[in-house]
Amino acid sequence: MAKVTGSFESVYRGVSEQVPQARRSGQMAEQVNMISDPVRGVVRRHGSQFLNAFQLSGADLTEAQQAELARKYTTMPYHCNGREYELFYAKEGVSGYPGAVPVIAYDKLAQKILPTVLYGGLAGLLNTAGVSSMVNIGKFVFIAANGFAPTYHFATNMVETAAQRLGVLWIRNGGFSRTYTLKLTMVDGSVKTVTYTTPAATYQGTLNTSDIPYDEAKPWLYQQAVANRTNAYNTAVTQHIATATAAIAPDAIAREMQSRIVAAIGSTQVAADGAYVLWNQLANVAYASMDDGGDDSYARVNAFSVDTVEKLVPRAYNGMLMKVAAKRSNNKDAFYMRAVTKDGSMFGEVTWKEAAAQVIQPMQVFNIGYVHNGTFYIGGTPAELNTVTSGAANCPLFKDSVVGDSNSQPLPQLFGRQIDYLGVFQDRLIIGTGSTLMCSRPGDYFNWFRQTVLDVLDNDPIEMYALGSEDDTIKWDTSFDRNHVLFGRKFQYVLPGRTPLTPKNPSIQIMSANEDAI
Structure with a gap:
């Protein structure tokens, strides 16, 4: 007589329509009014309750x-x-x-x-x-x-539009015998150069008394003439020092540059405001560069772009947009700063804030x-x-x-x-x-x-x-053990849920490759 021993490992793994030898352990051929529950095993299906009935269409359909x-x-x-x-x-x-x-x-x-x-x-x-x-x-x-x-x-590239052709020249400091050179590239491509050299610190004239005649009978006349010429020379030296000192003040240099810019570009849309020279879009200046005759610490110009954020001027037009791009860099390194006046005025002291040159809406x-x-x-x-x-x-x-x-x-x-x-x-x-x-x-x-x-x-x-997975299409998702599982037509993916998802550690991995699992 044969002896048969053994037991089912489980009976809650659902129903399989495959042939008996192909079923997994615990799968049944049929369940009637029962549900396979992984916690309680096979339990009786709860009854259904009729709630409502409605038509998907308001018209009479077959x-x-x-x-x-x-x-x-x-x-x-x-x-x-x-x-x-x-x-x-x-x-x-x-x-x-x-x-x-x-x-x-x-x-x-x-x-x-x-x-x-x-x-x-x-x-x-x-x-x-x-x-x-x-x-x-x-x-x-x-x-x-x-x-x-x-x-x-x-949106249009705002830094290159006509409305953004604004410029500000800031004279930070002045010096004797210093040449300020401003190059303006106009909208039509022409280049205008404006140059101004401040006066020298020393008086350029000389004291010469050799032409004064000497009369032995009247020596005091000679001494008086020499004294008069010496006094005139000293007065001229004093006046020059005063004039030159006043001429190297930032406000004075700005006024001089403003008048020369107007003469160079033939536009009156240029104004001086203290140590600043500003022009609006009607001046038709596309770009500008400045050489202060030194290490760029005496003057700065903001028109279209600068190479460091430190070169942005403290006073500018409200809404003025500047491109900040390092020299010899590609465009991916560039960013943009917008000026916002603190009192809301058209031109004044500003706060520079990062902004967009091209706005995606x-x-x-x-x-x-x-x-x-x-x-x-x-x-x-x-x-x-x-x-x-x-x-x-x-x-x-x-x-x-x-x-x-x-x-x-x-x-x-x-x-x-x-x-x-x-x-x-x-x-x-x-x-x-x-x-x-x-x-x-x-x-x-x-x-x-x-x-x-x-x-x-x-x-x-x-x-x-x-x-x-470039040619896949994700269509569905589910949560599993705090992870986010995504179902594509070709692959299944997982977003780990135990670590925060941030741009510094983006993590999406192919979990399995069951085609048409959705």
Whole structure:
């Protein structure tokens, strides 16, 4: 008689339709009204309770059309102002079904369907294209549309525009016999050179009494003539010293340079203000350089660019923009400083703050949804959502870039490409385009730009992708053991959750390669 002994290792690893020999240990062929629970083992399935029934379309559809429409929808929980909703959203367009809306909000507490209002062109695109991804952050839900590439406006290079052709010459100090040379490059390419040399410290005349005749009969006349000429010479020396000393004062040099600049460029749009000479955009000066006859410590000029931030002048036009780029450097080393007058005047004492020469202004990126007074509103932009809710949503606007140019602050890849994934990790909004992830600033979800090009800060946005995954598309996510697991069409990725995600240690790794795991 045969003897059979042994036991199952577990019975809660789910159901497998494979042949018995191919099943993993603990997998069953069938479970009826049971759920495999890793904690309690196999437990009885809880009963279902009917809550509500509704039509996805407001029009009468055939049974086949209703089934076809229902297959386009999936669900996602949504919390807004302490209330829980369930969102039914279509992954494909529903414009072919009269009365159908792409996103439907179900109020779980009131057990009713909320009316949906779409406002704006991008919101309307959800009808024809469907939803590519959604994420709920705070009281808002962000909804990306299929086939739409986020748009932006690239402001003109402000440091090179006519409005920024401002210049300031600062005479810091004066010296005897010192030559100040200012070279002005005009808009038409011509170069005007303005030169001024201060008086010498010593009187250039000489005392000569050899031509005075001597009369032996009247020697006192000779002595008187010599004395008169000596006194005249001493007076001239004294006057020269006074005149030369006054001429080397910064204010005097500035006035002299101002008059010579007007004569050189043929424009009256040049003024002197104390030790400063300033000209506006009507003077048509594109660039300027200054040689003070020494080590550049006696005079400085600000027009278009300087090579160090220390050479920025303490008084300037309000709003004047300067490029700071070291000599023999590439454009990636450049940054920009804007002058802000302390009293708000047109010209005066200023504080220099880092600014942007080329401003990236996000226009349309994704839709924003919000529940207000029993209605689910979807706006194509934050401004449109605020408009359709009469300001009740109070949604923050997309942030513009505040520093750099196209070299030091390149355009994020989320612009011009369809958004395939939206998520949140460590209080950063994650926008996925293909396999590239753009992580916003922590808590500032609509800000995707650096605060300064001079340093990398921990709360700066992050743009990253895993090496070798350039042709992948990330579509879904889940959390596992504090980590953020991302699912692409070809690979699966992990964002480690035990360490802070910062620009100094961006970490996204390929975890596995199970194709079509999404």
